[in-house]
Amino acid sequence: MKIRSIRAAGAALTVLAALGGCTLSGGDDAGAGPAADTTAGAAADVIGEVTLQTWALKPNFTEYVEGVIADFEKAYPGTTVTWLDQPGDGYSETLRAQAAAGELPDVTNLPPDFAFSLSREGLLTDLTTVDDALADTYVPGALEAYQYAGTEGTFGYPWYLTTDLNYWNTEMFEAAGLDPAAPPTTLDELIAQARTMKDVTGGYLMSRKPGLGDFAAEGLPILSEDGTRFTFNTPEAAELLDAYRDAYADGLMPDDVLTDAYLGNSQLFTEGKVAWSTGGGNFIATVLENNPSLEGKVAPSPYMGATPLYVQGLSISSQSANVPTAVALARFVTNAANQEAFAEEVPGVFPSTAESLEKPELAESDGTPQGAAKQIAYTSLGTARLLQPVEVSEAMTTIINQQLAAAIAGDKTSQEALDAAVEECDKLLADQ
Numbered sequence: 001m002k003i004r005s006i007r008a009a010g011a012a013l014t015v016l017a018a019l020g021g022c023t024l025s026g027g028d029d030a031g032a033g034p035a036a037d038t039t040a041g042a043a044a045d046v047i048g049e050v051t052l053q054t055w056a057l058k059p060n061f062t063e064y065v066e067g068v069i070a071d072f073e074k075a076y077p078g079t080t081v082t083w084l085d086q087p088g089d090g091y092s093e094t095l096r097a098q099a100a101a102g103e104l105p106d107v108t109n110l111p112p113d114f115a116f117s118l119s120r121e122g123l124l125t126d127l128t129t130v131d132d133a134l135a136d137t138y139v140p141g142a143l144e145a146y147q148y149a150g151t152e153g154t155f156g157y158p159w160y161l162t163t164d165l166n167y168w169n170t171e172m173f174e175a176a177g178l179d180p181a182a183p184p185t186t187l188d189e190l191i192a193q194a195r196t197m198k199d200v201t202g203g204y205l206m207s208r209k210p211g212l213g214d215f216a217a218e219g220l221p222i223l224s225e226d227g228t229r230f231t232f233n234t235p236e237a238a239e240l241l242d243a244y245r246d247a248y249a250d251g252l253m254p255d256d257v258l259t260d261a262y263l264g265n266s267q268l269f270t271e272g273k274v275a276w277s278t279g280g281g282n283f284i285a286t287v288l289e290n291n292p293s294l295e296g297k298v299a300p301s302p303y304m305g306a307t308p309l310y311v312q313g314l315s316i317s318s319q320s321a322n323v324p325t326a327v328a329l330a331r332f333v334t335n336a337a338n339q340e341a342f343a344e345e346v347p348g349v350f351p352s353t354a355e356s357l358e359k360p361e362l363a364e365s366d367g368t369p370q371g372a373a374k375q376i377a378y379t380s381l382g383t384a385r386l387l388q389p390v391e392v393s394e395a396m397t398t399i400i401n402q403q404l405a406a407a408i409a410g411d412k413t414s415q416e417a418l419d420a421a422v423e424e425c426d427k428l429l430a431d432q
Helices: 010-020 062-075 091-100 112-120 140-144 170-175 187-201 212-217 235-249 265-270 283-290 323-333 336-345 369-380 394-409 414-430
Strands: 048-055 079-086 107-110 157-163 165-169 276-279 298-301 309-316
Touching (some): 062 336, 170 187, 212 235, 283 298, 283 369, 298 369, 309 323
Antiparallel strands (some): 165 298
């Protein structure tokens, strides 16, 4: 069997790295889960052994996961769950080996791009055929992350989510005579305020070139509905790229933003060298840990345009010998109470259930910038979505970045760059 390359999602890896740096609080009740999720099918069918595979949750979350498993086995007498946890590094290679050997676990932790590759090989169960309650249980964008262009079905239970919002250096805003309480909400406003900051202080507000996510955030099409060709070479996309080109030509971004010497937007923000970055709901904590001098000088606001969504989920093997129990386990792990307990312990991670989003107390801010960031992120989850299609491979990303950089540098027109990127990426897409 030929197994297509499974590509690591940068955002998903970031989520897991963040989880790996956290610890759950201990105590006799740590890891305790809720009562059984009775919507997971006929209880009489939920019996026997299944295997659950997670990605880099040991050792920091051992107590939590083992607690949820124990609660599941108690709720469904006669079930036994074997838990496997794979290291963060090499997970895609592990999945390829398992798939090739016909040994994919019954329930497997997969981000959307991993699930896409395996679903194309017919190795995952279409959950719409075994669960009628999907649409009523999970937020739309999280479910859509496991629905692929040109393919019928849904191939993952959303587990936990993260998203992005804007962060601003209030000290740099004030030095430029700008109001940090009224930051930009559109690209035009961003460029206008970047020009003011540059003229008044010589500092930078903008410090990154755009990507496909920026096009998608503006509502521009990226991929055809049947998934056979890319569509991001529209006049509207060229116009957006022109705006970045002109901003770069006017010195509103650092020169090295187009070179290998570029440190990255979030790093420059953390160092206090630029006034804008995007990041997850717990980004402030990371910034202050690395640069305490920014305490009280960072303010969050909603993402500009459509909000990006990053998802981890649980998929069911199409070769599972015990689908009813696998489905019940996946639903139990991802039910509202279990996800809320997990999110409470892991800053920046949010539950994917519609029920959770209807609880305003979960989004309450404590009045700090960190609390405001959590509130903004949490309340955006209902409309957030995966902005970059999972079909975009690393090779495609390299091509796109090269072409966008050429346009911003003025080496070719924006339309020429987008046309070239689409042409090359379509060739790679046809080989997937």
